[in-house]
Amino acid sequence: MIHTTEIKEAMKMSSKIQGQRETLLSVHDLHVWYELRRFGFSRMGYVKAVDGVSFEMAQGESVAVVGESGCGKSSLMKTILGINIPTRGELIFEGRSLVDLTDEELRNYRFEIGYVQQDPYAALPPFMNVQQILEEPLIISGVKDREKRLERIRRTMTEVKLHPVEDFLHKFPHMLSGGQRRRVVIARAMILEPKMLVADEPVSMLDASVRVEILKLLRALQEKHRLSVIYITHDLSTVKYFSERIFVMYAGSLVEKAETRRLLDIPLHPYTAALLAATSDPDAENSITYKEVPPGEPPSLVNPPKGCRFHPRCARAIAGLCDEKEPVDFEPEPGHFVACWLYKTENST
Amino acid sequence: MNNLKASFQKLLMYPSAMMGIAAILALVVVSIYAMITIPYPEAIRLWRGGEDVWYRNPKFAPPAWINLFSSKKYSESFAVGTADGGMTKTAAPGKNDSTNYEMVHEFDFNYDVYPQDMILYFTSTFKKKQPFASIELVTPDDRTIRIANFVIGNKFTYRFSQDEKLRAKLRADENIPALFSDPETGNVLKGTYRLIITGTTFEPGSDMDVEFVSHGQVFGLAGTDHARRDLTLPLLWGAPVALAFGLMVAIGTTVLTMVIAAVGTWYSGWLDELIQRITEVNLVLPFFALLIMIGTFYSRSIWVILTATILLSIFTGAILGYRAIFLQVKESMYIEAAKAYGASNRRIIFVYLIPRMIPLLIPSLVQAVPAFVFLEASLAVIGLGDPILPTWGKIIQDAQSNGALFKGYYYWVLEPAALLMVTGLAFAVLGFALDRIFNPRLREV
Numbered sequence A: 001m002i003h004t005t006e007i008k009e010a011m012k013m014s015s016k017i018q019g020q021r022e023t024l025l026s027v028h029d030l031h032v033w034y035e036l037r038r039f040g041f042s043r044m045g046y047v048k049a050v051d052g053v054s055f056e057m058a059q060g061e062s063v064a065v066v067g068e069s070g071c072g073k074s075s076l077m078k079t080i081l082g083i084n085i086p087t088r089g090e091l092i093f094e095g096r097s098l099v100d101l102t103d104e105e106l107r108n109y110r111f112e113i114g115y116v117q118q119d120p121y122a123a124l125p126p127f128m129n130v131q132q133i134l135e136e137p138l139i140i141s142g143v144k145d146r147e148k149r150l151e152r153i154r155r156t157m158t159e160v161k162l163h164p165v166e167d168f169l170h171k172f173p174h175m176l177s178g179g180q181r182r183r184v185v186i187a188r189a190m191i192l193e194p195k196m197l198v199a200d201e202p203v204s205m206l207d208a209s210v211r212v213e214i215l216k217l218l219r220a221l222q223e224k225h226r227l228s229v230i231y232i233t234h235d236l237s238t239v240k241y242f243s244e245r246i247f248v249m250y251a252g253s254l255v256e257k258a259e260t261r262r263l264l265d266i267p268l269h270p271y272t273a274a275l276l277a278a279t280s281d282p283d284a285e286n287s288i289t290y291k292e293v294p295p296g297e298p299p300s301l302v303n304p305p306k307g308c309r310f311h312p313r314c315a316r317a318i319a320g321l322c323d324e325k326e327p328v329d330f331e332p333e334p335g336h337f338v339a340c341w342l343y344k345t346e347n348s349t
Numbered sequence B: 001m002n003n004l005k006a007s008f009q010k011l012l013m014y015p016s017a018m019m020g021i022a023a024i025l026a027l028v029v030v031s032i033y034a035m036i037t038i039p040y041p042e043a044i045r046l047w048r049g050g051e052d053v054w055y056r057n058p059k060f061a062p063p064a065w066i067n068l069f070s071s072k073k074y075s076e077s078f079a080v081g082t083a084d085g086g087m088t089k090t091a092a093p094g095k096n097d098s099t100n101y102e103m104v105h106e107f108d109f110n111y112d113v114y115p116q117d118m119i120l121y122f123t124s125t126f127k128k129k130q131p132f133a134s135i136e137l138v139t140p141d142d143r144t145i146r147i148a149n150f151v152i153g154n155k156f157t158y159r160f161s162q163d164e165k166l167r168a169k170l171r172a173d174e175n176i177p178a179l180f181s182d183p184e185t186g187n188v189l190k191g192t193y194r195l196i197i198t199g200t201t202f203e204p205g206s207d208m209d210v211e212f213v214s215h216g217q218v219f220g221l222a223g224t225d226h227a228r229r230d231l232t233l234p235l236l237w238g239a240p241v242a243l244a245f246g247l248m249v250a251i252g253t254t255v256l257t258m259v260i261a262a263v264g265t266w267y268s269g270w271l272d273e274l275i276q277r278i279t280e281v282n283l284v285l286p287f288f289a290l291l292i293m294i295g296t297f298y299s300r301s302i303w304v305i306l307t308a309t310i311l312l313s314i315f316t317g318a319i320l321g322y323r324a325i326f327l328q329v330k331e332s333m334y335i336e337a338a339k340a341y342g343a344s345n346r347r348i349i350f351v352y353l354i355p356r357m358i359p360l361l362i363p364s365l366v367q368a369v370p371a372f373v374f375l376e377a378s379l380a381v382i383g384l385g386d387p388i389l390p391t392w393g394k395i396i397q398d399a400q401s402n403g404a405l406f407k408g409y410y411y412w413v414l415e416p417a418a419l420l421m422v423t424g425l426a427f428a429v430l431g432f433a434l435d436r437i438f439n440p441r442l443r444e445v
């Protein structure tokens, strides 16, 4: 791993902030299953996009969720955002379970979370200009005064470096570049001054230079507003820019949760290790090369393999255990969780 | 919406669209003019009026401007009266409380075809002794023809064509041609004629007036029908009726279709299923036959027909097309984003789903207008038009039931037909241009 000085600094920062902080969001045993129907009638089974996910996030903490395409990252995020309804499990935000909230409280909950979407080209309505796009959340959240709305729009646009503001206010999405659209999406997520930001692949579909800028921008916003950020990516090389912890997701569940440096330096789960080996550094010269590791296909989410879902691809699989029993979370070192039988300790089963 | 403005500016590049817009604007101007100069109650009164309203006009008279294109000139109609000063009237006191009147009208007759008839309508006031009048016609060659003498009552009508005594005096088969011909050759005698009416009243305070009406062979700008009605009335009033009906049905249908499709796709489930089933049933129902049944058994009021047309036009292929697009838009990421920042269902339908369809809606709305204009006319032609409104379709119906084409009254059919065609074409070419402008845009975004 090659660390630039900047990243090292960022990482020092993040460990410094870590102390005893209030829990903002906790997720318990979350399941999101999509019904699989054929010809619209018969139920064929379920796509188990999220299957037993638990974690806690503190106020101001940033977390990266990493995993292959299709492992259920977006499904997890949409559930946190309240777009998907969980099949089972619980979401607790600021000490209150989401299922207990009234419609009004649920609306307010939505204003507390900003959503930076995966695809900046589809994320903006083509028939609205930048001002209208940014005005929508303000109108919906009940900011009645037009001047006040404009003032907030100007402030947020300056913050995401869409300036001079006047040049952009009346532009339609098709007149903007990919990076500018991204900034509009980020501005829209930030405009209600949320406590938490969910960024779904915020740098996909961008070229390398713009990528770093957007990551820096998100990092700056996070520090300035003490935001909790969930950063979703399938690319490990970008996570170290600003996440304090990394969750590795595989086939609907989180297989390893650890502090960024610990996880990057000593990956415990065989899947994480394989993922790391396949990842190249974005700053390094060999950033274009992509090695097809880990070998094999990601498993079906309809009929996941019995036992450990990774066992058909795992080089270290323990026959008779890994293909029979699903591993639980073990904690080989404090704050470092891993769902793998290799780390089975005496007192846990 | 700057996008829309830019799209409309592109219309300037389509000459056909500009012509369509010009024609539509002209129709709008005509409509406004009609509604201001002949207010609705007045229009209805005139349209339903009989001889008492239209006695001044000839029957079956083509418009006067056909003389411009015809080598034979047809006599034009006119009506003048002493009451409104169109005819001179001089009064001179006579013996024993009597008063002598002279009422004169001079007119040019430069036509090749004689008028249908000439009529004098006398009105007078008296207590016991009825006034007396005598009529003379001075021809261009200075002959003075004594037409008739008679005593007149409060109201008295004298028809030149039906006076047997005059016929005997003129020794002719028909009075009107004889009056306007050279007695030697029998040819039309062109020039200035003078009609002189001398009258006497025999009581103080007694008075008399006359109205001189010539039912020519041609009349006014548009001609007349079998009931002597001036066709400019239904031609003018047909414009607002056709525009209002066409536009209201087109807007009503497109907007309702759009909203119903959006609501159905957004909420999905049984509502969406219901919409689809209704559409399937409606698609096999005979639309025109249903309207005929409603017109025959229920009501021919334009409002009933308008509502029925809208309702029957909502659940057609269009709703399935819109539904297919909405299903795609519904899954789009900006709607997911809207959900994430707490937009209500209603807001998503009206602010996010429907505006996406506006580029599709505008051309289809404009293109739908001609069909509805023609529909209203067709219903009128088969006798199911609104019973009280003067419309283009009604003119055609009257013409048809009076055998207009068979008898050669082509103007009677061609005038409303031409206006219907212009209206239809105007909206069609505009709609076509709009479609070309908006739909590439739809693919682009």
Ligand SMILES: Nc1ncnc2c1ncn2[C@@H]1O[C@H](COP(=O)(O)OP(=O)(O)OP(=O)(O)O)[C@@H](O)[C@H]1O
Binding pocket: A034, A035, A047, A049, A067, A068, A069, A070, A071, A072, A073, A074, A075, A076, A118, A234, A301
């Ligand atoms: N609405 C849905 N109905 C049915 N299946 C779905 C739905 N949304 C997602 N899925 C399925 O759930 C699985 C997880 O999808 P998800 O979008 O969460 O993956 P992801 O990790 O975000 O992938 P990517 O990196 O490609 O965005 C996929 O197999 C997908 O096909």
Ligand code: SF4
Binding pocket: A269, A270, A271, A308, A309, A310, A311, A314, A315, A316, A317, A318, A322, A327, A339, A340, A341, A342
């Ligand atoms: S549990 Fe077994 S199969 Fe699964 S990752 Fe660990 S060693 Fe490999």
Ligand SMILES: [Mg+2]
Binding pocket: A073, A074, A075, A118, A200
């Ligand atoms: Mg995704």
